[in-house]
Amino acid sequence: MVPRWRSFVGTILIIVLVITYALAATTIATLTLATSPWWVHFLYFLLSGLLWILPAMLIIKWMAGPRPKR
Template identity: 40%
Template sequence: MTQRTRKLVGTIVIIVFVMIYGPIAMTLADSRIAELPGIAQAVVYMLLGLVWVVPVLPLIKWMQKPDPDQA
């Protein structure tokens, strides 16, 4: 698979993942986090805003892998 194709597939997967993760994070925030004190809410919102990056990092590394003929 060429790097260009990997980037296309990876981009589609990232978009789908964020479309699924976003509503889940919003539902969690609306139901549970609203009851926490203000500082705890801020920390949880920051974590929810950043945690989606963790599963996407290996995908981004895969997307950036050079083509076999360029290695």
């Protein structure tokens, strides 16, 4: 795939990932953490706020293309 198209597709995928992940994380928190103490909310949003980075890293790695052979 041409690097320009790869970057475009990757950018769209990251935007979709962030929006979908934010909606899912907020929905899960709303449904399950209603009566939890503040520190449970803090830990949940801390972990869920960092967890989206893993799939985003894979998309960015794909956007960079294959490694050049030495």
